[in-house]
Amino acid sequence: MQKTAASQPAPAPAHAPLNAVDGQVLARLRTLARRPPQSLVMEGGTAADREAASLAWAKILNCAEGGCGACPLCRQIDERAYRDLIVVDKQFFDDDPKTANIDQIRALLPVWGQPPHGAGARVTIFAEAQDLHPSAANLLLKTLEEPRPGNVFALLAPQRERLLQTLVSRSFVLTLPWPEAKAPEADAEEWIGALLRFWDSGQGWFERTGAKGAADKALALRILSGLSRELAHALSGQDSPTARRLARLGPAGLRRLDMVLATAQEALTQPTAPVALVLDWLATAVIPKPGGKTPPRRG
Ligand SMILES: [Zn+2]
Secondary structure, three states: OOOOHHHOOOOOOOOOOOOOOOHHHHHHHHHHOOOOOOEEEEEEOOHHHHHHHHHHHHHHHHOOOOOOOOOHHHHHHHOOOOOOEEEEOOOOOOOOHHHHHHHHHHOOHHHHOOOOOOOOOEEEEEOOHHHOOHHHHHHHHHHHHOOOOOEEEEEEOOOHHHOOHHHHHOOEEEEEOOOOOOOOOHHHHHHHHHHHHHHHHOOOHHHHHHOOOOOOHHHHHHHHHHHHHHHHHHHHOOOOHHHHHHHOOHHHHHHHHHHHHHHHHHHHOOOOOOHHHHHHHHHHHOOOOOOOOOOOOOO
16 A cells, blocks of 8 residues: 555655656666766756756765665765765755855865765765856866866756756766656646647737636646656657747747746745746746737748
């Protein structure tokens, strides 16, 4: 019998339980561990998938059993409490991500100049590498240009296109399976279809989001995840009608869509998120403003 997590109030853990890492990804990481690349970009999957994969990478590089997941060292890594693990995430930039960023990264330079404490590798994980301040990203780039014995870096991002191209070209890129296992739900698909029609015609969206009880938060999140999946298809050249329509946004438009989806998702995590407003913003932030200079369409 499986217990559902939702049925009982869970004690707040220091960190959310980790997603299971895909078997092929684990196998790939074990192969890479024979000669670990100094910098590994992990793209694809969900943010939680990328985080779990990066911690698995740290375990494989440090655990005497090759990342057993059960020994004290592996458990310390799961708790982000291992001495040769640095996780640069929102918590790391606890005071002010905008200004503190660069100094906090700079403070890591002497650490990266030292070999790790243990017998494995010191792993520094940039959990949302696409959000790094440009000067911090440049500092990281300079760091990667120097040999850092015993230090490896994992840069996590939804898509490699979100990172400095020069960072990507210095890294090995590992693509996690896109969150695709779940078949797209019919209701979310229907909304995505309406959104695409709105982008073409400028019509029919606000009536939809403005209707009473039109979309709740759960549906809005399914719409976002459906769009993310189609965005991944569009970026990787996989074919679907929606991906083809998204591809017409062009590289800049797809990057913009990616950022808009991330912002909308974050907005929806607020307990009082105004769902209709978020959906309206999503619909209008991606396309040029109505009335703006867009070439007339041939019917
Ligand atoms: Zn272990």
